[in-house]
Amino acid sequence: MSSLSRDDVAKLAGLARIEMTESELVELSSQFGMILDAVARVQEMDLSGVKATSHPQPLENIARPDVVLPSLSPDEALSGAPAQEESRFRVPQILGEAE
């Protein structure tokens, strides 16, 4: 039986930038063993020599001519912004904080 401790879940939540309450961490940790056991079945088959498929279509890189096409105006691009200033997205402090 796989398991993931409350602290493991807390670490993953930190990596995924999701603040979680204590009860969420405990709940998720209790559900994870069962979920991991189920998905770990992918390791039951002999997969040696099998190639990985990341995508259902055999595509090469898709390029287009480098020409300017119509795009959103600054006002449109900013229309959903939680905060803006001087036609730019205003974001919280990203440097110099005490973490």
Place this chain on the structure above:
Amino acid sequence: MIQLTAAQMADALAKDETTSVELTQAHLDRIAAVDGQVKAFLHVDSEGALAQARDVDTRRKSGEKLSAIAGVPLALKDVLAQKGVPTTAGSKILQGWRPPYDSTVVSKLKDAGVVIMGKTNMDEFAMGSSTENSGYGPTFNPWDLTRTPGGSSGGSAAAVSAFEAPLAVGSDTGGSIRQPAALTGIVGVRPTYGAVSRFGLIAYSSSLDQAGPFGRTVLDTALLHEVMAGHDPKDATSINAPVPAVVSAAKSGDVKGMKIGVIKQLQGEGYQKGVQARFDESLKVLASLGAEIVEVDCPSFEYALAAYYLIAPSECSSNLARFDAMRYGLRTGDVEGASAEAVMSATRDAGFGREVKRRIILGTYALSSGYYDAYYGSAQKIRTLIIQDYAKAFGKADVLVSPTAPTTAYKIGEKVDDPMAMYLGDVATIPVNLAGICGMSLPAGLAEEDNLPVGFQIMAPAMQDQRLYQVGASLEAALLSQWGAPILSKAPALGGK
């Protein structure tokens, strides 16, 4: 008028027997009468819909050549961006967002003169099989309001089943069109991966996501499919090839001489008795119509569910990183001195629901160093084996078939605290997504034990979508003549019917 098929509505419009405004208003009235019970819609855009309807009526009067379904109203899954209309993907993190652009599907619908009446409810970011994971409350199955309509496109399926719209758009990452179609007694198609542009489709799992049509008949579904599909330079994975002739296939509907493969692994144990019984009867019907039924073996399908619940969460953990509280959507905790990282974490906690968090954490784990090869890497190899199993099976059969879902619609709340039980409902639909091929669900009758609809799934190779419609139309016609009336006539009346 709302009881007509979309094809009949289109015909009445072409003959000037009705107008799009009249047709749209009739559906808006129906929505007003029953959606309080069904809760299929998150947002009804009455004004916008009537304006589109007036426009298409004017274009028709002026003699403009219009698409086959111009003027017919439609319900749009809230996962597709529509300019100026609230678009949430069922998530609180996007509450109030109005996209500044149209998704390609919406542009195509508008160009075709299809009237978009509103946005339908869904599991948050399409993660779920019951619509209970919506941040805005569940949708209720029109067949039994204590049950789920399936999901994640449960709102779209319920809207069509409840005659709130003749057509709807959904999206299908692991069965999210076919399974709700099965549970609500309608037709739903997941087109070949790359057949319908994903531009403006809010991403869950990019290598699996595909938008597709719902209708009450195979022909209606084909008419919408033809309008939605086609190459789009804005989506690099969009297939640059002509749209398969789905409408003519739906009109011809002949299976004589076709080989139909029954997948050994997708029936029997774990399938509800009435589901298996309707499936077996449909096979007999197809045989009586001149199809040859063969059994095919797809041993790796046993691992499809496990592979899916690694690949989809892995991709979602990356895709959903864009919800960072910086450019659009919710922002919380932005107090003086708070760091960007703290604001991001607080916002994602407040904006994401339980299932979304569960899948992001699972994906983060599956992709983390030390576990990558064992989980995500192995899942990608299983994906290769599934593609190989399909290739072999399609060497023996023109289409493959199975029940769409192992059970009929279950009670609201029944599986919400048991994620694995919920995931098992996708066991028959997931292989199609992993292989990037196409699939249809159409009604096969009612299970005798609960009088709820059962779905029959048809699968075809990539870009052979017309085969789904050919077989589907043939089975539909034969079952209709057995039943004497469409399956939805057996659904209980909703208030105002």
